[in-house]
Structure formats: C-alpha cells, structure tokens
Amino acid sequence: MNRYDLVIYGASGFTGQYVVEFVHRAAIEHGLSWAVAGRNESKLLQVLKNASETVAADLKETPKIICDCSDTESLALMARQSKVVLNCVGPYRFFGEMVVEACVENGAHHIDISGEPGYLEKMQLNYHAKAVENGVYVVGACGFDSIPADMGQVCVKKEMKGDVNSVETFLDVSIPNIPGAAINFGTWQSAIHGFANSKDLVGIRRALYPDRLPSAKYKLKPRGNLFYCNEKESYAMPFLGSDRSVMMRTQRGFFHEKDEKPTQIQCYALMSWWNCFLTMFVGMIFSLLASNKFGRSLLENHPKFFSMGAVSKQGVPKEKADNTNFEMTLYGKGWATKGEHDQPPNRTVKTVVKGKNVGYGATCECMVQAGLVVLQETDKLPGVGGVYPPGFAFAETTLVDRLNKHDVTFQSSVIEG
Structure with missing residues (x-):
C-alpha cells in the first residue's frame, strides 16, 4: 500500500x-x-x-x-x-x-x-x-503550544554555548479590538477537563519520572502571582498554559539522554494591570466550577458568559484571528562554559519569538x-x-530555520556576558 x-x-x-x-x-x-x-x-x-x-x-x-x-x-x-x-x-x-x-x-x-x-x-x-x-x-x-517556548529554549541553549541555569519566558499576545471571541472553544474545553483531572497528572508524572531532577545551586525564584516586569515594562502573571510542562520534559530529555545539566523554567504572560485583574477574577470562578460535574457543565454550555465574552462555540472571527499576534521573549541566564561553576550565572541570552494569527496561522x-x-x-x-x-525531538534539526522562512521568527542575542 x-x-x-x-x-x-x-x-x-x-x-x-x-x-x-x-x-x-x-x-x-x-x-x-x-x-x-x-x-x-x-x-x-x-x-x-x-x-x-x-x-x-x-x-x-x-x-x-x-x-x-x-x-x-x-x-x-x-x-x-x-x-x-x-x-x-x-x-x-x-x-x-x-x-x-x-x-x-x-x-x-x-x-x-x-x-x-x-x-x-x-x-x-x-x-x-x-x-x-x-x-x-x-x-x-x-x-x-509549545513550539515557540520549547524551540525558544533550544535557541537560548545554543546561543549560551555553556550551561543554562534558568530560562524565563514572557508571552505577549496582541488581540485587536474587534467584536467576537478571542479563544477557541476547544481550548476552553481542554482547560476545563485538564483542571478537573489535574490529580491524574501527578500520578502520570510519578510513573514517568520517578526520580527528582538534581537541585540547582543557583535558584530561580518565582516572581509571584502578579508583578511588574521591568525587562518588558509590563505587568505579568504566571502563564498557565502547557509551555512549562513541555519545556521541563525537554529538560528531562537533555538530562537523562544526554547527561546535561537541567535548566530551571518559569513562564509568564504579560498583560495590563486591568487584564491581570480580570484574568484572576475569571480564573477563580473557573477553578471553582471546574472542580465539580455541575460546574463543568455550566462552563461548557455557557462559555461566553463565564469567560466574559472571550470564548464562543462559534469560534474566533476570521478578521480577529488574522490580527491576533504574539511575541514571546525568553531570558536565559547561565555561563559560556560547561562544568561546575563557582560563580553565579554571568551570561544572559535573549531569544525573541514572533508569530502572526496565533490560533490558525502560527499554529498551523x-x-x-x-x-x-x-x-x-x-x-x-x-x-x-x-x-x-x-x-528535544527537533533540537538538532532545521525546524527553526524553516519557521524563520515562514513568518514564525526566532532571534537570539547575548545581552550580557
């Protein structure tokens, strides 16, 4: 055949x-x-x-x-x-x-x-x-989800030359002021059931990775639930998408398969102060309802109401989708060499990933x-x-080069060290 x-x-x-x-x-x-x-x-x-x-x-x-x-x-x-x-x-x-x-x-x-x-x-x-x-x-x-973040950290790793101690990602999504939903219903539905079954993930991870990764000598501290990001001059909050879990699986691959030091990862989303507040408000209602069967039914049957208009079963209007773009900035801190390090990270690499039409352009x-x-x-x-x-799969391939030629761009530079 x-x-x-x-x-x-x-x-x-x-x-x-x-x-x-x-x-x-x-x-x-x-x-x-x-x-x-x-x-x-x-x-x-x-x-x-x-x-x-x-x-x-x-x-x-x-x-x-x-x-x-x-x-x-x-x-x-x-x-x-x-x-x-x-x-x-x-x-x-x-x-x-x-x-x-x-x-x-x-x-x-x-x-x-x-x-x-x-x-x-x-x-x-x-x-x-x-x-x-x-x-x-x-x-x-x-x-x-999650090529920009995961291939972005590979770009940071290559530009660093040596060990990468930590990577922080900052996602900025620009949504045009056009009537209609901004998020696909399928994404909403996945989030509902992902939250509801989060306990199952704990068991899966224990079976997949029974041993903890080695502890880092120079700790990356989480920045908090709401903070002002000086690097990007914007308010930010933790990004609750799949990026961090995917990036950590790649780190597991580098550690277990290639014996490389694992990198600490934190992921954030940039927003105005008001949008941070709205996101936290909707998130509290969402988490409360997603934790029980009746609440999940309400969330699935009335997505527009409970998302304050962000989600619709009719999908995202084409004009709005076409003009919904993203920029992800990754800051990696580490060293220009590999091995044991007696000094804190002294080299900073910045990788910027940009793409157009998040849902139906860059994703496709x-x-x-x-x-x-x-x-x-x-x-x-x-x-x-x-x-x-x-x-991990595409670290040694030309995927980034291919994407650079097709409007999903990766640019890396050393900004310190």
Missing part, C-alpha cells in the same frame, strides 16, 4: 481546515503527496472547496480517507496509508490516544497541536517504548513544518523513534 507523505486527520475541524491550506503550499514547495481524513466526506469536500478558493487552486480531487476515532480499524487503515499524520482532532484528552495508538501500531509518525499536559505525558508514558520498537516518532505540542505553520522535519530529517531526530516534546 502506498503511503501519503502527510495526512491531515480532522481536516474539517476549526484548525484542520486551515492546516489544509498550509499543507497544500508545503506540498508544492517540496513535491509531496497528501490527503485529508475525517468521518464526514461531505464536510471534507466542503473544506477542500473552501480551501480551493483561498489558495486559487483546485483541491477538490485531493484524496479523502474516511475514518472515525470511535472505529479503531478505520484509524488503523488511515495510519497504514500515512507517513506522517497531522492530528487536528481535540480535545486530545478524549480523542487523541486512539489515533496515537493506531499510528504507533501501524508505522505512521504522529504530530499534534495539543496543549494538554495530561494527554501529552500519558502518551509518553504509555507509548514511548512501543514507538521506539516500531521506529515511529510521536511529537505533541507542535503548535503555538508550526505543525506543518514539524511534520516536514519528521518526514525529511529522520536522521537528525533522537534515537530510532519514541514519544517526545518538540524541543
């Missing part, structure tokens, strides 16, 4: 329909074969029709694979026809594992854009050994470029297969 280079699973979903456009462009650039996959042929046809108008090409004859995450045999058939599956079907907590299993068992590499630590770490725990055995790479968090680009790297640079990936975070 011939395999398509890239198969977009969930091509008719909120994100998948945009991934189609990016894969079409990549296929022309690299001479690749590709297909779309999903459970509803008419919806797939409609997506291809819409994409045809956007990219000014006839995509309606693109191969279509009909499969459903509730039908394991159909997923297996899809995987057997794929070299790399780009999995766009979330929340991954509910719909991800069966796709990963199908890919691992049937020899297809798997890329997803999950920002769900519970799912990501469970996949590593349950499928890493089998993926290694079958020569399959499974790399999650390959969208806005990151996913597709990650898929191309797995397809074309297998010899530069760790080992012979396995389940990895992007920073």
Whole structure:
C-alpha cells in the first residue's frame, strides 16, 4: 500500500481546515503527496472547496480517507496509508490516544497541536517504548503550544554555548479590538477537563519520572502571582498554559539522554494591570466550577458568559484571528562554559519569538513544518523513534530555520556576558 507523505486527520475541524491550506503550499514547495481524513466526506469536500478558493487552486480531487476515532480499524487503515499524520482532532484528552495508538501500531509518525499536559505525558508514558520498537516518532505540542517556548529554549541553549541555569519566558499576545471571541472553544474545553483531572497528572508524572531532577545551586525564584516586569515594562502573571510542562520534559530529555545539566523554567504572560485583574477574577470562578460535574457543565454550555465574552462555540472571527499576534521573549541566564561553576550565572541570552494569527496561522505553520522535519530529517531526530516534546525531538534539526522562512521568527542575542 502506498503511503501519503502527510495526512491531515480532522481536516474539517476549526484548525484542520486551515492546516489544509498550509499543507497544500508545503506540498508544492517540496513535491509531496497528501490527503485529508475525517468521518464526514461531505464536510471534507466542503473544506477542500473552501480551501480551493483561498489558495486559487483546485483541491477538490485531493484524496479523502474516511475514518472515525470511535472505529479503531478505520484509524488503523488511515495510519497504514500515512507517513506522517497531522492530528487536528481535540480535545486530545478524549480523542487523541486512539489515533496515537493506531499510528504507533501501524508505522505512521504522529504530530499534534495539543496543549494538554495530561494527554501529552500519558502518551509518553504509555507509548514511548512501543514507538521506539516500531521506529515511529510521536511529537505533541507542535503548535503555538509549545513550539515557540520549547524551540525558544533550544535557541537560548545554543546561543549560551555553556550551561543554562534558568530560562524565563514572557508571552505577549496582541488581540485587536474587534467584536467576537478571542479563544477557541476547544481550548476552553481542554482547560476545563485538564483542571478537573489535574490529580491524574501527578500520578502520570510519578510513573514517568520517578526520580527528582538534581537541585540547582543557583535558584530561580518565582516572581509571584502578579508583578511588574521591568525587562518588558509590563505587568505579568504566571502563564498557565502547557509551555512549562513541555519545556521541563525537554529538560528531562537533555538530562537523562544526554547527561546535561537541567535548566530551571518559569513562564509568564504579560498583560495590563486591568487584564491581570480580570484574568484572576475569571480564573477563580473557573477553578471553582471546574472542580465539580455541575460546574463543568455550566462552563461548557455557557462559555461566553463565564469567560466574559472571550470564548464562543462559534469560534474566533476570521478578521480577529488574522490580527491576533504574539511575541514571546525568553531570558536565559547561565555561563559560556560547561562544568561546575563557582560563580553565579554571568551570561544572559535573549531569544525573541514572533508569530502572526496565533490560533490558525502560527499554529498551523508550526505543525506543518514539524511534520516536514519528521518526514525529511529522520536522521537528525533522537534515537530510532519514541514519544517526545518538540524541543528535544527537533533540537538538532532545521525546524527553526524553516519557521524563520515562514513568518514564525526566532532571534537570539547575548545581552550580557
């Protein structure tokens, strides 16, 4: 059976329909074969029709694979026809594992854009050994969550030359003043169930990493729940997304697989003082409701009300999404040499990552470029297969160079030492 280079699973979903456009462009650039996959042929046809108008090409004859995450045999058939599956079907907590299993068992590499630590770490725990055995790479968090942060810390590491003691990330998302939601409902739903099942994550981590990382000699202190960031001249608060958990898994990889000193990580979001207050207010209500079944039902059924308009089941309006951009600044402190250090960190590296259209632009680009790297640079990936975070998987590849050419840019410089 011939395999398509890239198969977009969930091509008719909120994100998948945009991934189609990016894969079409990549296929022309690299001479690749590709297909779309999903459970509803008419919806797939409609997506291809819409994409045809956007990219000014006839995509309606693109191969279509009909499969459903509730039908394991159909997923297996899809995987057997794929070299790399780009999995766009979330929340991954509910719909991800069966796709990963199908890919691992049937020899297809798997890329997803999950920002769900519970799912990501469970996949590593349950499928890493089998993926290694079958020569399959499974790399999650390959969208806005968490390519900028995880590949950003790899850029800091390379620019530092020596050991990196700590990395702090500061995320600034600019959202235009246009009516409509700013956050996809799927992201909201993932957060609800991630919070509700946070205790499960503790058990997964204990099984995945039974031993603690060695304690750092020079401690990185958390900055607090609300503070003024002098470096960025803005108020900030801890970023509650998946970045830190993904970055720490990459640190685990460097420590366990390459015997390198682990780096301390903290992640923050920049906001106005007023938006910090609103975020904390919504967060308190959210955490209270997400902790019980009735509250979760309220949050899922009335997202617009409980998010103060930030979330809608109708998705983010295209004009608003197109103009929602991000800038992430990473500050790494360390040394220009490796080994034991008798002096505190004396070298500071700054990496700035920028991207446009957080949800449907930068995320799609990151996913597709990650898929191309797995397809074309297998010899530069760790080992012979396995389940990895992007920073560890792609540390020795050209992913950053590829993204720099496609509007997700990484710039690093030494600002001290």
